[in-house]
Amino acid sequence: MAQPLTFATSKSNKVLRQVAVYLFLSLGALFMIFPFYWMISGSFKTYQEIVTSPIVWIPATISLVNYQEALSVAPFIIYLQNTVIVAVANSILTLLTTILAAFAFSQFTFKGRDTLFALLLATLMIPSELLIITNYSTVVQLGRWNKTLTETFSVIPQVIGIDTYGALIVPFIASIFYIYLLRQFFNQIPRQLYLAAKVDGCSDWKYMWTIMVPNSINALITIGLFNFIASWNAYIWPLLVTNNVEMRVLSIGLRYFTGEAGSEYHLLMAAGTFVVMPLLVLYLFTRRFIIAGVARSGIKG
Amino acid sequence: MVGLSKRKQYTQAFLYLFPAVFLIGLWVIYPVYGSIRMSFFTEWNLFTQEGTGFGLDNYIKVWNDSQFQLALSNTLVYTFWVVPVSIAASLIIAVLLSNKMRGMKVFESIFFLPYITNIIAIGLAFRFIFHSRVGAITGVFNLLGLEPIGWLNDPEWALITLIIFGVWGGLAFKIVIFMAGLQNIDPQYYQAAKIDGAGRMKTFFRISLPLLAPIVAYITVISLIGSIKVYVEIIGIFGGGSSGAGPANSALSIVYYVYQKFYQESLPTIAAAASVMMFGFILIITIVQLWINRRRLTV
Numbered sequence: 001m002a003q004p005l006t007f008a009t010s011k012s013n014k015v016l017r018q019v020a021v022y023l024f025l026s027l028g029a030l031f032m033i034f035p036f037y038w039m040i041s042g043s044f045k046t047y048q049e050i051v052t053s054p055i056v057w058i059p060a061t062i063s064l065v066n067y068q069e070a071l072s073v074a075p076f077i078i079y080l081q082n083t084v085i086v087a088v089a090n091s092i093l094t095l096l097t098t099i100l101a102a103f104a105f106s107q108f109t110f111k112g113r114d115t116l117f118a119l120l121l122a123t124l125m126i127p128s129e130l131l132i133i134t135n136y137s138t139v140v141q142l143g144r145w146n147k148t149l150t151e152t153f154s155v156i157p158q159v160i161g162i163d164t165y166g167a168l169i170v171p172f173i174a175s176i177f178y179i180y181l182l183r184q185f186f187n188q189i190p191r192q193l194y195l196a197a198k199v200d201g202c203s204d205w206k207y208m209w210t211i212m213v214p215n216s217i218n219a220l221i222t223i224g225l226f227n228f229i230a231s232w233n234a235y236i237w238p239l240l241v242t243n244n245v246e247m248r249v250l251s252i253g254l255r256y257f258t259g260e261a262g263s264e265y266h267l268l269m270a271a272g273t274f275v276v277m278p279l280l281v282l283y284l285f286t287r288r289f290i291i292a293g294v295a296r297s298g299i300k301g
Numbered sequence: 302m303v304g305l306s307k308r309k310q311y312t313q314a315f316l317y318l319f320p321a322v323f324l325i326g327l328w329v330i331y332p333v334y335g336s337i338r339m340s341f342f343t344e345w346n347l348f349t350q351e352g353t354g355f356g357l358d359n360y361i362k363v364w365n366d367s368q369f370q371l372a373l374s375n376t377l378v379y380t381f382w383v384v385p386v387s388i389a390a391s392l393i394i395a396v397l398l399s400n401k402m403r404g405m406k407v408f409e410s411i412f413f414l415p416y417i418t419n420i421i422a423i424g425l426a427f428r429f430i431f432h433s434r435v436g437a438i439t440g441v442f443n444l445l446g447l448e449p450i451g452w453l454n455d456p457e458w459a460l461i462t463l464i465i466f467g468v469w470g471g472l473a474f475k476i477v478i479f480m481a482g483l484q485n486i487d488p489q490y491y492q493a494a495k496i497d498g499a500g501r502m503k504t505f506f507r508i509s510l511p512l513l514a515p516i517v518a519y520i521t522v523i524s525l526i527g528s529i530k531v532y533v534e535i536i537g538i539f540g541g542g543s544s545g546a547g548p549a550n551s552a553l554s555i556v557y558y559v560y561q562k563f564y565q566e567s568l569p570t571i572a573a574a575a576s577v578m579m580f581g582f583i584l585i586i587t588i589v590q591l592w593i594n595r596r597r598l599t600v
Contacts, residue, residue, distance in 0.1 A: 021397050022404075028394055029411045032469070036414065038437055039426035055440030097321040104317035110310055120322070123329045125587055127530060129556050130576045133569055134335030135328055137347050144348070174324035204313065233419045235533050240564065251421050258425065258540055265429050272422040283417045287410055290417065294474060295481035298519070 039276070042269030043067065050265045066270035073260070073267070076274055078246060079253035086168045086238075086249060087231040091224045093173035098223060101174075102182035103208045107194060120176040136240050139167045167241040168249070172231065178223045181297050185219040186212055222293035225286055232279055250275045340573035352570065359574035369575065371550065372558040375460060379554065380528035382464045387471040388520060392513075394472070395479035396505065409480070416473035424537020427466050428453060431538075453539065456551035463552045466538050467531060475520050482516040483509065522590045526583050532556035555579050 042050070043066050044059040071077065105117055143161020150156050160166035189212060197207045213220065235251045242248055248256070254275050261267045283290065339345055340359055342352025363369050394412060398405050415423070430437045431452035439449045452462045486509060494504045510517075531554045539547045546553040546561075555575065563572035 018400075018402060021400055021402065025394070025397055025408050028390075029408055032414060032472070033411055034437075035423055035426040035430060035469070036418075038430055039423065042426070042429055051435055054443060055435070055437065057437075057440075097324065100317045101321035104314050108310065108314045108317070110314045113314070116318075116322070120325060123325065123333075125583065126329065126333055127526075127576070127580055127583055129530065129532075129559055130336050130573075130580050131329060131332040133339065133563055133573050133576065134332035136563075137335075137350065137569075138327070138332070140347060141350070170324070171328040174321040174328075176321075176325060176329075179321060229417050233417075235421055235536065236560065251419060254419075254421050254425075255536065255541060263432075265432075265435065268425050269429065272425040275419050275422040279417050279419070280414075283414070287413065291409070291413055291477055294416070294477045298478055298523070 036276075036280075039269050039272050042265055043273045045266050045269075047264065047266050066266045067274065070257070070261075070267045070270045070274070074253060074257045074271070075245065076250070076253060076257075076271065079248050079250045080274075080278075082165075082168075082247060083232060083249040083251075085165060087228045089165070089169045090172055090231040091227040093169065094175060094178060094227045095220060095224055097174045098178045098182050099208070099213060099220075101179045102186050103204075103212060105179065106183045106186035107204070107208075121180060123176060132237060132240065135171055135237075139171075139241055143167070162241055163244045163247045165247075168238055168247075171237070172227075172234075175227075178227075181223065182216060182219055185216040189215055218289070221286075222289050222297075225282075225289055226293060228282075229279060229290075336573045337577055339570050340577045342570050345570045347569070359570050360578070363571060363575050363578065368550070368553065369555075369558055372553045372555045375552060376529055376531065376554045378460060379464055379467065379531055380525060383467040383471060383528050383531075384521065384524050386464075387468045387475060387524065388517070390468065391472045391475035391520075392479050392517075395476045395483060396509070398476065399480055399483045409476075412476050413473045415470045416477075420470065420533045420537045422537075424466070424534065427462075427469075427538050428540075431462050451548075454548045456547070456549045459539070459547035459551040463531075463534060463538060463547070466534050467528070470534060471524060471527070475524065478516060478520055479513070482513050486512050518590065518593070522586060525586050529579065529582060529586075530556050532560065 041057075041059055044062045045056060045066075046059075049056040049059055105113065139161060143158075143164070146156075146158055146160050150158050158164060160170065193211060194207060197211065202210075233251065234249070235255075238249045238252050239255070242252060254271055257271050258268060261271070339352065341355050341357070343354030343356070343358050345352045398409055398412070429435070433439055433449050433451045433454060436452070438452065442449050450458055452458050490508050490512070491504065494508055499507065535546050535552050535554060535557055539545075539552060546557045556579070559572045559575045559579070562568045562575065
């Protein structure tokens with residue numbers, strides 16, 4: 001065998017192969033990133049730069065004037081506020097219900113536990129489109145009861161119904177998928193630790209918060225982040241349950257703004273960037289958790 | 302168990318489980334019953350939660366509705382293209398990203414971007430890219446001296462534009478799952494292949510791909526179900542409201558049909574019947590997958 005020759009070709013082959021890999025990935029990355037570039041660069045273009053031919057690839061100046069105009073045409077700051085309130089409340093409440101249920105499913109033994117768990121898991125097959133129709137009328141119904149109560153006892157606030165934060169938050173604060181994920185983490189913590197804590201007189205409640213939760217912090221961060229992202233990008237449910245402009249979240253505000261701004265792409269791109277940017281920044285700092293979370297759990301998003 | 306009476310154990314489990322189980326019951330399990338029940342009534346009173354005209358009328362009406370047939374065929378065409386193209390592309394990208402070369406983390410982060418991106422917002426960017434007069438693609442076509450294409454306003458092209466957008470949005474998730482799958486393959490297989498003198502292609506087709514088969518199956522099911530439910534992408538790229546699902550409704554999908562009936566035309570029972578039918582399709586896919594899985598296990 002001609003060893004040296006093989007070696008030489010294989011070395012130049014290796015370089016060639018690496019160049020090919022980089023080339024292919026760069027093309028793919030261009031396809032992925034171009035919409036972001038086009039949106040952000042578009043947000044800095046003047047109306048003239050948008051409509052002129054040949055096409056302007058790079059705006060001449062970088063100015064925030066389009067953002068100022070978009071923000072003065074529609075109350076995007078209020079939309080942002082609503083989106084943040086809903087997404088934060090959503091994540092915190094989901095974490096609470098998830099921790100409690102995952103703890104019960106992993107540590108307590110009671111009759112019917114596994115049947116209940118399997119039944120809940122089976123609901124993952126159900127498409128949300130089927131649920132939304134009934135959930136809408138549930139929200140309307142609950143809102144009417146709430147209103148009657150508020151009219152009778154003025155101390156009771158209107159917490160649910162069309163155009164309430166409750167309607168935007170409450171239907172999404174319990175998820176069997178997250179319970180399933182966290183239960184797996186809880187199951188990895190040795191059972192002996194639980195029994196030892198019991199012998200030492202530690203209550204379940206205390207054990208859950210001082211041992212289980214701190215030991216599963218990575219899983220909890222991932223669950224919180226996924227909830228936050230899903231809530232931020234939700235579209236159809238917030239569209240259905242909000243009529244009042246003051247209650248709109250960013251997705252919905254953007255949709256109505258699109259109808260109003262028509263083809264004023266310099267403003268549309270500014271508004272679009274305004275909606276996408278906060279999550280891009282969040283992603284920059286947390287992508288380790290997000291990507292690892294998807295890899296481990298297969299969350300479709 | 303450690304000194305707790307049976308009754309006390311039940312009470313305790315109940316208290317921990319109550320919030321989650323109650324909420325899932327109210328917002329997930331009850332509405333399955335509610336929507337299926339609603340789908341059999343021709344008239345529905347939202348306030349009394351009572352219906353009149355019990356029967357299969359809604360299903361017959363939906364099935365014979367030319368709009369529903371259009372929605373069904375569009376959804377099938379969309380699925381037919383998006384699922385295989387995005388799976389093949391993401392598998393190739395995942396294999397390349399698994400190379401131990403510099404900069405792979407940067408590429409991975411870029412490929413993952415669509416996963417966290419608001420589809421309504423980035424849909425606007427796609428609209429601006431595909432615009433037949435001021436769009437970036439039209440700009441390139443002009444440079445090359447090609448006739449511009451009506452990506453967004455020509456009924457012949459609208460679905461293709463939607464498919465491109467769908468592939469763009471669907472890659473991120475699949476790449477990450479495939480990479481995790483590739484990482485889990487025991488390196489001994491590759492060493493054995495190397496000793497036997499197998500080339501890269503042969504190694505991929507004879508080792509990586511067969512070992513990835515369960516993951517390919519999982520991704521196929523997830524992405525079939527996802528494609529059948531295509532909706533937000535249509536709003537993102539064609540706008541919602543009176544403009545409809547693309548030019549001449551050429552990008553109308555099943556879910557779009559459901560929401561059009563429910564939200565714009567206020568026909569909740571028709572919408573319910575259409576969504577139950579969609580649930581049926583998804584159930585069939587899931588059962589076929591379970592059946593294939595079981596067969597693989599027993600054979």
